[in-house]
Amino acid sequence: MEEVQIQARRAEGVSRMGGAVGGINIGQGELRRAACCNLGESFVTNPSVDVNYNDAAVGARQIKLLGLSGEYVQMLGEGLPSSTGAAMPYSLGYVPGVWMKSISVSKGAASVKNGPQSITGQINVEYLKPDDEPGVRVNLYGDSRLKAEGNVTANLHLNQYLSGELLAHYEHDFGHHDDDGDLWHDSPSVRQLHLQTRWKYLKGDYIMHAGAGFLQEEREGGQMLSVANPFRVLVNARRAEAYMKHAYFLNRDHNTNIAFAANGYLYRLDGTFGPKMYNADQRNLSSRLMLEHDFTPDHSLSTGLSFNADHLDETFASVVSPMLTTEYTPGAYAEYTFTPSYHFTAMGGVRMDYSSLYERAYVTPRVHLKWLPSDYVTLRAAVGKGFRTPHALAEHHYLLASGRTLVAGDVLPQEEAWNSGLSATFYIHLGNKEVQLNTEYYYTDFLHQAVVDYDSDPTRITIADLDGSSFSHTMQVDASCDITEELNLLAAFRYNHVRCTYGGELLEKPLQSRFKGLFTASWKPMMGIWQVDLTLALNGGGRMPRPYILADGSASWDEEFPAYPQVNLQITREFRHFSLYAGGENLTNYRQPNPIVNASNPWAPDFEPTMIWGPVHGAMFYAGIRIN
Amino acid sequence: MNMKQTLLITLMALLLGLGSKELRVLVLTPTPQMHCENCENKIKKNMRFEKGVKKIDTDLEKQHVTITYDPTKTTVEGLQAGMKKIGYETKVVSDTPAKKDK
Numbered sequence: 001m002e003e004v005q006i007q008a009r010r011a012e013g014v015s016r017m018g019g020a021v022g023g024i025n026i027g028q029g030e031l032r033r034a035a036c037c038n039l040g041e042s043f044v045t046n047p048s049v050d051v052n053y054n055d056a057a058v059g060a061r062q063i064k065l066l067g068l069s070g071e072y073v074q075m076l077g078e079g080l081p082s083s084t085g086a087a088m089p090y091s092l093g094y095v096p097g098v099w100m101k102s103i104s105v106s107k108g109a110a111s112v113k114n115g116p117q118s119i120t121g122q123i124n125v126e127y128l129k130p131d132d133e134p135g136v137r138v139n140l141y142g143d144s145r146l147k148a149e150g151n152v153t154a155n156l157h158l159n160q161y162l163s164g165e166l167l168a169h170y171e172h173d174f175g176h177h178d179d180d181g182d183l184w185h186d187s188p189s190v191r192q193l194h195l196q197t198r199w200k201y202l203k204g205d206y207i208m209h210a211g212a213g214f215l216q217e218e219r220e221g222g223q224m225l226s227v228a229n230p231f232r233v234l235v236n237a238r239r240a241e242a243y244m245k246h247a248y249f250l251n252r253d254h255n256t257n258i259a260f261a262a263n264g265y266l267y268r269l270d271g272t273f274g275p276k277m278y279n280a281d282q283r284n285l286s287s288r289l290m291l292e293h294d295f296t297p298d299h300s301l302s303t304g305l306s307f308n309a310d311h312l313d314e315t316f317a318s319v320v321s322p323m324l325t326t327e328y329t330p331g332a333y334a335e336y337t338f339t340p341s342y343h344f345t346a347m348g349g350v351r352m353d354y355s356s357l358y359e360r361a362y363v364t365p366r367v368h369l370k371w372l373p374s375d376y377v378t379l380r381a382a383v384g385k386g387f388r389t390p391h392a393l394a395e396h397h398y399l400l401a402s403g404r405t406l407v408a409g410d411v412l413p414q415e416e417a418w419n420s421g422l423s424a425t426f427y428i429h430l431g432n433k434e435v436q437l438n439t440e441y442y443y444t445d446f447l448h449q450a451v452v453d454y455d456s457d458p459t460r461i462t463i464a465d466l467d468g469s470s471f472s473h474t475m476q477v478d479a480s481c482d483i484t485e486e487l488n489l490l491a492a493f494r495y496n497h498v499r500c501t502y503g504g505e506l507l508e509k510p511l512q513s514r515f516k517g518l519f520t521a522s523w524k525p526m527m528g529i530w531q532v533d534l535t536l537a538l539n540g541g542g543r544m545p546r547p548y549i550l551a552d553g554s555a556s557w558d559e560e561f562p563a564y565p566q567v568n569l570q571i572t573r574e575f576r577h578f579s580l581y582a583g584g585e586n587l588t589n590y591r592q593p594n595p596i597v598n599a600s601n602p603w604a605p606d607f608e609p610t611m612i613w614g615p616v617h618g619a620m621f622y623a624g625i626r627i628n
Numbered sequence: 629m630n631m632k633q634t635l636l637i638t639l640m641a642l643l644l645g646l647g648s649k650e651l652r653v654l655v656l657t658p659t660p661q662m663h664c665e666n667c668e669n670k671i672k673k674n675m676r677f678e679k680g681v682k683k684i685d686t687d688l689e690k691q692h693v694t695i696t697y698d699p700t701k702t703t704v705e706g707l708q709a710g711m712k713k714i715g716y717e718t719k720v721v722s723d724t725p726a727k728k729d730k
Binding site: 526529 | 681
């Protein structure tokens with residue numbers, strides 16, 4: 001309930017989570033401030049989350065939270081685990097923007113309820129609800145890169161208990177763009193069909209959610225077909241998934257409920273990266289049984305059992321032995337929340353899981369504290385552990401596009417890290433205006449990590465267990481204010497200090513911006529009939545992996561990459577039954593020079609399309625319509 | 629008078645006209661009652677497209693919908709008809725001239 005109250009108070013700007021776990025909520029208003037074709041594009045106006053391209057050949061994107069890669073963020077769809085393993089590099093593109101109702105991002109150690117996997121945080125997507133007001137919504141989008149997209153979402157209430165919805169998405173790139181003239185696709189053409197149906201049944205004390213989905217995606221990139229013997233990059237993926245959640249209230253006065261949730265997916269990926277092939281077949285089933293009870297309003301307990309089965313079958317042409325990984329993980333957790341007053345909340349959770357793959361049990365403790373010394377200040381502190389099973393090759397298979405040899409065949413130890421964080425939010429009143437000022441600091445320290453090492457050997461990319469230390473410190477300050485009823489401004493600055501040991505040497509994590517500055521302005525004149533959104537970002541420079549000397553005597557790349565700006569603008573006009581929007585991204589037209597190293601000779605070992613730190617596309621313009 | 633001067637005078641007249649416009653404030657109670665934020669949003673979202681509407685506030689506790697409007701562009705009946713279109717019968721609580729800002 002607290003979250004809802006906070007959202008109601010702050011319709012725009014940064015909406016913070018109300019519970020003991022620190023984080024932010026991104027509602028539909030925020031999501032519509034940018035084109036937001038998919039989950040990967042929904043963080044443009046958000047100061048905490050970065051989304052970067054991994055490489056120029058496959059076009060995989062990843063989230064970065066607290067200066068660390070996306071695999072350390074646990075991705076959830078309505079509280080259930082979503083794509084992992086081979087699907088991870090593309091999973092941000094698997095959630096269409098207009099299907100989403102809201103996103104919540106919790107930073108640092110999250111609740112233990114959803115498993116031990118979250119290390120830097122947790123991102124949960126809530127989809128449009130079957131029991132929302134019934135209707136059909138159509139969204140059409142087109143952009144200057146000749147990408148077209150269509151979405152239809154429809155829901156109906158079959159009777160007073162049962163409601164259902166159908167979500168459909170299709171996207172198609174008609175263009176084969178080469179802004180930098182290197183005869184390579186700047187990013188692959190993507191064709192995706194995605195269908196989902198979601199149902200809700202609510203009668204008395206019983207609630208059920210169930211649904212199923214199907215996705216098919218084809219990515220086609222690499223060298224232009226006009227080149228003789230082109231280096232092609234093709235990735236085809238198919239996913240079928242289903243989920244169900246049942247909850248029964250035993251005693252509403254004490255909020256006592258028992259819930260069972262299960263979801264599973266089948267995922268098939270076939271990839272060709274020039275001369276290399278990679279195929280993955282993944283089957284995953286997660287289930288959990290939960291019991292929650294409030295003894296008194298001050299003391300509440302959530303406890304449960306879980307069982308996950310993950311089966312990954314990989315074939316990779318240059319590895320001799322077939323790679324078959326099967327892991328069964330039974331687990332149990334308990335989480336206790338103590339709320340002696342409105343001003344103080346303490347939450348402590350612990351879970352124990354057993355991995356059949358590593359044949360060991362491991363304990364994940366997490367503690368969160370929230371203290372409101374006054375109505376104008378909220379302080380939070382959290383510390384907790386996280387564990388995850390790395391699928392080194394599956395999660396990084398896009399690195400196969402590199403001319404280097406990818407060494408990632410072994411089963412690596414479980415990744416293990418401590419995360420601790422402090423945050424202070426101040427609500428400062430200046431006249432009749434409220435400025436929300438937030439400061440935070442997070443520290444992540446790895447005990448075991450699957451480290452992607454470009455530095456030790458210029459002919460290889462090695463993914464191996466951490467040997468030494470690896471940590472990240474991030475500090476962020478952001479302030480937002482409704483200057484008038486119609487105008488909201490937000491300014492933010494984040495500093496990342498990320499270090500990892502590569503070949504025995506503690507080095508700055510490569511391809512990671514040292515800082516990010518963000519300024520957004522949202523102006524909604526005439527009761528929001530018009531909306532103008534401006535986003536300015538300055539991404540700091542950082543370290544490149546150690547360059548080496550090419551055959552012609554020159555260095556493969558500079559030692560550092562520079563800071564670069566990004567400007568986005570969108571204008572929306574609402575009508576009673578539809579809205580029109582148009583905008584531009586990367587309006588400064590800044591592009592990373594030379595994104596593909598040795599682009600003319602992709603069959604050579606020094607060919608490198610994975611050295612991406614900045615935008616690979618120039619300015620892009622788009623327009624769309626949303627019909628209700 | 630050349631074109632520029634004509635334009636300038638028209639523009640000034642327009643601006644003065646806007647500044648001196650006598651807005652009115654209409655307070656309505658809707659039936660059925662507003663229950664939650666969704667009802668409030670539905671009213672706000674739809675009524676902003678009615679001609680002459682300048683500002684809408686809702687108050688769940690008092691069950692008031694307060695609409696600031698331009699009486700040269702719409703009427704109380706017109707606004708009530710707008711509410712009826714989205715399923716709300718309304719009773720007029722008050723209809724008074726808007727207080728001037730400043």
